[in-house]
Amino acid sequence: MKKGTRFLAALVALIMTMSLLTAVSFAEGDKPKLKVALTTSSMVTDYEDNYFTNYLEDKLGIEIEFYMLPVDAADTRTKIAAMATGQDASVQPDVFVVDNHLSAEMILAYGQAGLFMPIEQYVDDPEKMPNFNAIPEEDRQILRTAQTQADGHMYSLSAYEPETWNYTPFRMYINQAWLDAVGKEVPTTTEELKDVLIAFRDGDPNGNGIKDEIGVYGQASGGYGENVTAALINSFVYWNNNQLNTGLALDESDYKTVYAPYTSDAFRDALRYLHDLYSEGLLSASTFTDDNTTFKAVLNQETPIVGLTSAGSLSNWPTAVNNPNFLQMKLIAPLTGPAGVNYTPFIEQWPGQEMMICASTDKLDLCLKFADEFYSFETSAIERLGIEGVDWTRDPAQMEGHTNAYVAAGLTDGVKILILTNFWAENQNHTWRNHGPRYMSLANFLTIYDFNTGKYFDPEDPTQLNGKCYEMYYFNKPEKLLPPLKYTQEDTEMLTDALTTIPDFVKQAIAEFTTGTRDIETGWDQYLQELDSMGLQQLIQVAQATYDRMQ
Amino acid sequence: MQSFKHMGRDDKIFHVIVFVILTLFFIAVLYPCIFVISASFSSGTAVQTGRVVLWPVDLSLEGYKTVFNTPTVWIGYRNSILYTIGGTLINLFMTLIAAYALSRHDLPGRNGIMLLFTFTMFFNGGLIPMYMQVQNLKLLNSPLSLMLPTAISVYNMIVARTFIINTIPGELLEASKIDGCSDLRYFISVVLPLSKAIIAVLTLFYAVGHWNSYFNAMLYLYDKNLYPLTLFLREILMSTNIDPSTVSDPELQARLADMAAVIKYALIMVSVVPVLLIYPFVQKYFVTGVMIGSVKG
Numbered sequence: 001m002k003k004g005t006r007f008l009a010a011l012v013a014l015i016m017t018m019s020l021l022t023a024v025s026f027a028e029g030d031k032p033k034l035k036v037a038l039t040t041s042s043m044v045t046d047y048e049d050n051y052f053t054n055y056l057e058d059k060l061g062i063e064i065e066f067y068m069l070p071v072d073a074a075d076t077r078t079k080i081a082a083m084a085t086g087q088d089a090s091v092q093p094d095v096f097v098v099d100n101h102l103s104a105e106m107i108l109a110y111g112q113a114g115l116f117m118p119i120e121q122y123v124d125d126p127e128k129m130p131n132f133n134a135i136p137e138e139d140r141q142i143l144r145t146a147q148t149q150a151d152g153h154m155y156s157l158s159a160y161e162p163e164t165w166n167y168t169p170f171r172m173y174i175n176q177a178w179l180d181a182v183g184k185e186v187p188t189t190t191e192e193l194k195d196v197l198i199a200f201r202d203g204d205p206n207g208n209g210i211k212d213e214i215g216v217y218g219q220a221s222g223g224y225g226e227n228v229t230a231a232l233i234n235s236f237v238y239w240n241n242n243q244l245n246t247g248l249a250l251d252e253s254d255y256k257t258v259y260a261p262y263t264s265d266a267f268r269d270a271l272r273y274l275h276d277l278y279s280e281g282l283l284s285a286s287t288f289t290d291d292n293t294t295f296k297a298v299l300n301q302e303t304p305i306v307g308l309t310s311a312g313s314l315s316n317w318p319t320a321v322n323n324p325n326f327l328q329m330k331l332i333a334p335l336t337g338p339a340g341v342n343y344t345p346f347i348e349q350w351p352g353q354e355m356m357i358c359a360s361t362d363k364l365d366l367c368l369k370f371a372d373e374f375y376s377f378e379t380s381a382i383e384r385l386g387i388e389g390v391d392w393t394r395d396p397a398q399m400e401g402h403t404n405a406y407v408a409a410g411l412t413d414g415v416k417i418l419i420l421t422n423f424w425a426e427n428q429n430h431t432w433r434n435h436g437p438r439y440m441s442l443a444n445f446l447t448i449y450d451f452n453t454g455k456y457f458d459p460e461d462p463t464q465l466n467g468k469c470y471e472m473y474y475f476n477k478p479e480k481l482l483p484p485l486k487y488t489q490e491d492t493e494m495l496t497d498a499l500t501t502i503p504d505f506v507k508q509a510i511a512e513f514t515t516g517t518r519d520i521e522t523g524w525d526q527y528l529q530e531l532d533s534m535g536l537q538q539l540i541q542v543a544q545a546t547y548d549r550m551q
Numbered sequence: 552m553q554s555f556k557h558m559g560r561d562d563k564i565f566h567v568i569v570f571v572i573l574t575l576f577f578i579a580v581l582y583p584c585i586f587v588i589s590a591s592f593s594s595g596t597a598v599q600t601g602r603v604v605l606w607p608v609d610l611s612l613e614g615y616k617t618v619f620n621t622p623t624v625w626i627g628y629r630n631s632i633l634y635t636i637g638g639t640l641i642n643l644f645m646t647l648i649a650a651y652a653l654s655r656h657d658l659p660g661r662n663g664i665m666l667l668f669t670f671t672m673f674f675n676g677g678l679i680p681m682y683m684q685v686q687n688l689k690l691l692n693s694p695l696s697l698m699l700p701t702a703i704s705v706y707n708m709i710v711a712r713t714f715i716i717n718t719i720p721g722e723l724l725e726a727s728k729i730d731g732c733s734d735l736r737y738f739i740s741v742v743l744p745l746s747k748a749i750i751a752v753l754t755l756f757y758a759v760g761h762w763n764s765y766f767n768a769m770l771y772l773y774d775k776n777l778y779p780l781t782l783f784l785r786e787i788l789m790s791t792n793i794d795p796s797t798v799s800d801p802e803l804q805a806r807l808a809d810m811a812a813v814i815k816y817a818l819i820m821v822s823v824v825p826v827l828l829i830y831p832f833v834q835k836y837f838v839t840g841v842m843i844g845s846v847k848g
Contacts, residue, residue, distance in 0.1 A: 315808075
């Protein structure tokens with residue numbers, strides 16, 4: 001008997017402890033309480049004892065109760081799908097902050113299902129949302145367009161903070177040490193590049209006596225500028241690496257017609273060029289197969305073996321500032337093709353959908369006040385940069401003597417914000433790690449000086465590339481780009497296959513044309529036919545109609 | 552067993568092939584373990600650039616330092632231990648009472664009940680109905696939501712039932728009854744002490760299951776202070792896998808992934824150590840327990 005009783009007693013005791021754990025303090029305060037479902041970040045150590053949480057609570061006179069959502073987008077979607085079925089006001093939060101984890105189609109579906117509240121009438125009301133309406137007209141229209149769904153309603157509030165660095169991730173780097181070794185200048189055209197690559201191939205520029213030099217190397221599956229073939233194709237025709245709108249673009253003759261760049265003759269010429277490089281042994285086929293780990297490994301070989309690559313982040317060369325491999329590389333401008341085209345796969349940044357108000361809330365005014373607060377300059381700055389005076393400053397005395405590439409180039413009159421710490425790369429409880437709506441203008445970003453390397457701005461520092469990147473890449477784009485198209489639910493259902501198969505197929509075809517598995521001369525018509533059979537024409541038609549409707 | 556020297560030719564070939572195949576399997580299982588250990592002691596740079604193959608490169612404790620300085624890891628550890636102990640106790644209680652009752656031939660409607668149990672092994676309501684059920688029971692955001700919905704595994708219950716039927720002779724029950732023993736007393740004083748082997752095995756199965764599970768926690772919990780370790784682990788691992796083209800600021804994402812990569816392997820080590828520590832103690836019961844339960848029906 002004794003043994004059994006002990007067993008049962010232990011069980012009961014444990015269950016009781018567990019239930020105690022659940023009774024998280026529900027202290028009665030006189031402040032109104034707002035239930036916020038927030039997508040978390042693994043790098044935030046504490047949400048209750050958090051500078052940004054306390055800042056919002058004090059400023060708005062509210063108490064925030066958190067409903068934590070998972071870090072991963074797929075997990076968040078599962079969880080919201082489950083919550084959407086509940087529709088029980090007692091367990092439903094007042095606002096969702098989802099860190100752009102829901103697609104436009106999902107927001108539309110949940111909006112129509114009654115989980116999210118349509119808020120367009122409040123968004124345009126300066127009484128309800130003063131900070132939002134204080135955003136300069138042009139940028140505010142971008143936010144409004146991004147928030148408007150195919151049914152004409154707005155269910156979400158967005159974050160917009162364009163940064164020049166992120167617009168042009170396909171930054172090309174050439175091995176300067178090798179250029180010196182073979183006595184060549186930095187190439188500016190595709191023909192000069194070929195010439196340089198041949199010299200690399202034959203001249204043993206890394207000096208180890210082995211023919212191990214790879215001319216052009218990249219990672220076609222990379223999501224942040226690692227697909228070097230896309231960078232080269234843009235010397236022939238603008239193509240965004242399928243990263244937006246299934247790669248569709250506006251025809252440059254009228255900037256009104258939607259077309260698929262990967263069916264154009266210029267694209268075919270680009271593939272001929274890539275195939276030429278490949279058959280001369282100047283472009284590595286592993287570009288099409290390598291994953292991110294291999295990509296980094298190849299870039300960081302003890303004896304450098306890469307002549308030209310493209311990458312968005314310097315983190316591909318760990319500790320770039322004293323990474324011997326990186327220090328050999330030099331940022332070069334987009335190359336000019338035979339027809340004079342020198343674009344880069346310019347990825348325009350569009351507002352991400354960050355916050356939704358729950359239709360079941362009984363505190364609508366408070367939700368709107370909460371949402372609007374994020375658009376004030378101060379809150380947006382804290383959200384992104386951390387604590388003022390600790391992580392960043394706008395104190396003129398402290399900024400004395402600091403400048404940045406944009407100021408040096410005369411683009412703005414001076415640094416307005418100085419970043420003091422490297423808090424973004426650390427565990428911290430200063431912010432929610434940029435989750436939530438916000439607004440910071442491009443002009444504002446140009447006035448930020450990043451002091452976290454501990455050094456003053458030095459135009460010759462090989463890792464302080466933002467300014468150079470702006471000069472070399474920012475203007476290399478067509479006059480007008482296709483905004484993110486918002487298809488209706490019926491269109492999405494009809495196009496599901498096309499939307500998923502076409503981008504993959506195009507990438508695969510590029511690999512096949514380059515390596516000669518498909519013949520660029522005889523296989524092109526079949527390639528076009530295959531695209532049509534996947535529903536490309538239908539996709540273009542719908543895209544055109546959607547674009548016309550959005551204008 | 553016959554020594555290799557004295558075997559016939561066919562037997563020798565057979566043994567060599569078996570040996571080679573098993574060795575390959577062994578290596579396939581062992582390699583990832585060694586890799587994780589080596590990577591956890593290597594510098595982040597070496598791991599990211601793929602220089603770690605077998606042994607640690609640029610020996611570094613950076614990962615462990617970061618892990619041990621992360622308060623969420625300790626919150627997760629505490630919660631995982633509580634959920635594992637609490638959940639396993641509930642599991643054992645439910646499984647054993649069900650298994651014992653169903654092992655008795657004189658239980659009315661025994662086959663019908665078994666059928667209902669087995670039915671749930673093949674069909675279940677699915678995610679959304681389960682969520683609504685948990686919500687209606689007011690278990691959302693409560694540790695009980697991780698223990699009650701998984702209170703019993705039918706598979707384990709059948710294993711335990713078979714064990715009881717096969718190892719505890721019916722005569723014991725008759726003898727006890729003659730001595731005036733009640734059913735409860737028989738269960739506690741006779742069946743439980745004789746079922747140590749199967750209890751050890753069930754404990755291991757259930758405990759490892761609780762320790763490793765994250766999905767229910769992800770779905771039912773809202774409060775970070777209640778998260779189990781696996782959920783924190785998953786969040787850190789996921790943040791290295793996000794496609795930069797899907798986030799609004801890819802440069803920041805790349806830096807975040809950079810940092811997560813450093814602590815990833817150290818964190819995996821920290822989370823598997825408790826399970827590795829328990830294994831040797833249960834192992835002696837393991838083979839007997841599983842084998843006895845292996846004949847189901």
